[in-house]
Amino acid sequence: MGFIKAHFFIPLKSEKQTNDMIKRKVNSVQEALQGITDNMTIMLGGFGLCGIPENSIAELVKMNVANLTCISNNAGVDDFGLGLLLQKKQIKKMISSYVGENAEFERQMLSGELEVELTPQGTLAEKCRAAQHGIPAFFTPAGYGTEVAEGKETREFNGKMYVMEKAYKADFAIVKAWKGDEAGNLIFKGTARNFNSCMAGAAKITIAEVEELVPAGTLDPNQIHIPGIMVNRIFKGEKFEKRIEQRTVRQKA
Amino acid sequence: MALDKNQIAKRIAKEVKDGYYVNLGIGIPTLVANFVRTDISVEFQSENGVLGMGPFPFEEEEDADIINAGKQTITTLPGASFFDSAFSFGMIRSKKVDLTILGAMEVSENGDIANWKIPGKMVKGMGGAMDLVASAENIIVAMMHVNKAGESKVLKSCTLPLTGVGCVKKIVTELAVMDVTPNGFKLLERAPGVTVEEIIKATEGKLIVEDEIPEMILD
Numbered sequence: 210m211g212f213i214k215a216h217f218f219i220p221l222k223s224e225k226q227t228n229d230m231i232k233r234k235v236n237s238v239q240e241a242l243q244g245i246t247d248n249m250t251i252m253l254g255g256f257g258l259c260g261i262p263e264n265s266i267a268e269l270v271k272m273n274v275a276n277l278t279c280i281s282n283n284a285g286v287d288d289f290g291l292g293l294l295l296q297k298k299q300i301k302k303m304i305s306s307y308v309g310e311n312a313e314f315e316r317q318m319l320s321g322e323l324e325v326e327l328t329p330q331g332t333l334a335e336k337c338r339a340a341q342h343g344i345p346a347f348f349t350p351a352g353y354g355t356e357v358a359e360g361k362e363t364r365e366f367n368g369k370m371y372v373m374e375k376a377y378k379a380d381f382a383i384v385k386a387w388k389g390d391e392a393g394n395l396i397f398k399g400t401a402r403n404f405n406s407c408m409a410g411a412a413k414i415t416i417a418e419v420e421e422l423v424p425a426g427t428l429d430p431n432q433i434h435i436p437g438i439m440v441n442r443i444f445k446g447e448k449f450e451k452r453i454e455q456r457t458v459r460q461k462a
Numbered sequence: 463m464a465l466d467k468n469q470i471a472k473r474i475a476k477e478v479k480d481g482y483y484v485n486l487g488i489g490i491p492t493l494v495a496n497f498v499r500t501d502i503s504v505e506f507q508s509e510n511g512v513l514g515m516g517p518f519p520f521e522e523e524e525d526a527d528i529i530n531a532g533k534q535t536i537t538t539l540p541g542a543s544f545f546d547s548a549f550s551f552g553m554i555r556s557k558k559v560d561l562t563i564l565g566a567m568e569v570s571e572n573g574d575i576a577n578w579k580i581p582g583k584m585v586k587g588m589g590g591a592m593d594l595v596a597s598a599e600n601i602i603v604a605m606m607h608v609n610k611a612g613e614s615k616v617l618k619s620c621t622l623p624l625t626g627v628g629c630v631k632k633i634v635t636e637l638a639v640m641d642v643t644p645n646g647f648k649l650l651e652r653a654p655g656v657t658v659e660e661i662i663k664a665t666e667g668k669l670i671v672e673d674e675i676p677e678m679i680l681d
Contacts, residue, residue, distance in 0.1 A: 256510045256511075256529070256531075256547070257510075257529065257533035258526075258533070259510070259526060259527060259529050259533070282547070305587060306587050306588060306589050306590065307586055307587035307588070307589040308586055308587050309586035309587065310533075315584050319584065327585065327587045327588060329588055329589075329590065329591075329592035330509065330547065330551065330588075330589050330593060331547075331548075331550075331551025331554065331555065331592075331593030331597075334546070334547035334548040334550070335548055337548065338548035349555065349593070349596070350596035350597055351592045351593040351596045352592045352596065353626075353627065354574075354626065354627035354628075355592065355624045355625060356624075357588075357592060397544075397546075398527045399525065399528040399544055400508075400510050400511045400512050400527065400528055400529050400544060401526075402511055402544055402546045403510055403546060403547045404547050405546070406546035407546050407547055407548045453524060453526045453529075453535060454529070454533040455532065455533045455534040456524055456535055457518045457524075457534040457535050457536075458518050458520060458521045458523075458524060458535070459517055459518045459520060460521070461520055461521075
C-alpha cells in the first residue's frame with residue numbers, strides 16, 4: 210500500500226494507486242488544427258520569425274481557411290511565416306505591433322484588402338496575458354496622448370495618465386515550444402519564448418507545436434514554463450526550418 | 463564639425479552608469495553598446511525577452527532562437543536571462559530598466575516624441591516604442607538635429623503623430639547635447655567646432671543658453 214492514498218472504503222480495481230495524467234497529445238498537425246474555420250480569430254506566437262509555429266502555419270495554408278483575424282506581433286516575411294497566409298489572401302485582419310518586413314503585406318494594406326490594427330508591443334503582450342489570466346481589462350501608460358488611445362477610457366493613477374486596454378478574445382492560440390510532454394507541459398528556448406508563453410491558454414483552444422515531444426514524467430516539473438492545463442493539443446512538428454531574419458555575426462579576431 | 467553616428471553613440475555612452483539596466487532602440491542607439499566603458503557593470507535588455515545581451519555571435523555559431531528586438535542574431539553574457547514578452551514589458555513599466563535610448567523623427571520642447579509614423583507613407587508600426595517612452599524614467603533620444611531638407615527636428619511642438627507625451631529627458635544630436643526642462647530645451651554641450659549660433663539656427667523650439675557652453679568631450 211502506498212502512503213498517499215489509503216483505500217479503506219473504495220475497493221481497488223487494480224494495483225494502480227494514482228490517476229493518469231490528462232493526455233494532450235495529438236498525432237498530427239491535421240488533428241491539432243481541427244475546428245479552425247473561416248472568420249476565426251487566431252493568436253500566433255513568435256517575434257519576427259523567431260519561435261513561430263511554422264508547421265501549423267503551413268497547414269493553415271493547405272486548409273485554405275479564409276477571412277482570418279490574426280493576432281501576432283509581426284506578419285512574417287514574403288515567403289515565410291504569416292507571409293504565406295497573406296500570399297493566399299487568407300487573412301482579413303492583422304493585429305500586430307510591427308509589420309515592416311513584408312512587401313505583399315504592404316501592398317494589401319495600401320490597397321485596403323487587409324485591415325491592420327497596430328498595437329504597442331507591450332500592450333499586445335499584456336492583452337494576451339490578460340486573456341490567459343482571466344482579467345478582462347487593464348490600464349497601461351503606453352499610447353496615452355497618441356492616436357492609440359483614441360476612443361479608449363483613460364484614467365489617472367498617482368498623478369499619471371493611463372489607457373484602458375481589454376483582453377483579447379480569440380478562438381485559437383497556436384504556440385511553438387522547444388520541448389513539451391504528452392500532458393501538454395511546455396519549455397521554451399531562448400528568445401523564442403516571446404509571445405508564445407503569453408498566448409498559451411489565452412484563447413478558447415490552445416495548440417502547441419514542439420520540437421521534441423516526450424512522455425509525461427520526462428521533463429523536470431521545476432523547469433516547466435507553461436503547465437499543460439493551458440494547452441489543449443500538443444504535437445511534434447514534422448520539420449523546423451527556423452529561418453533567421455537578420456543574420457548578424459562578428460569575425461574571429 | 464557635426465558628429466557622425468558613431469560619435470553620437472559615443473557621447474550617449476557616457477550617460478550609461480555603473481549598475482544600469484539599459485534598453486537600446488534600433489539604429490544609432492544600438493551602436494551605444496560599442497562605446498560603454500567596460501570597467502562598469504551594465505546589462506542590456508531587449509524587449510523581445512532577454513537581459514544580459516552580448517555581442518553578435520561568431521560565424522556558424524548563430525542561433526535562430528536567440529535574437530534581439532531588431533531580429534538580429536545575438537549572444538548572451540554570463541548571468542543573462544530569458545523571459546516572455548509580457549514579462550519584458552512588465553520590467554519596463556515597473557521602471558526596473560534604468561535607461562532607454564531611442565531614435566526620433568521629432569522631439570518637442572515639452573518632451574513629446576514622434577518616431578513611428580509619417581502620414582502618407584507606409585506605416586510599419588510602433589513596435590515597443592510607445593510602451594518604452596510611456597514607462598521609462600530616463601529617456602535619451604539619439605537623433606539628427608535637422609532633416610535632409612534642413613528643417614529642424616527639435617521643435618516647439620511635434621507635427622507628426624506622437625509616440626508619447628512629455629517623456630524625453632535628454633537629446634543628443636550631431637550638433638548638441640540638450641536637456642528637456644519645463645522651460646524648454648537647455649543647451650548643455652556643443653559638438654567640437656560647432657558654434658552656439660549654429661545650434662540656435664537649427665533649433666525651432668525654445669532653446670535656453672546660459673553661460674559658456676562647453677564642447678563635448680568624446681574620449
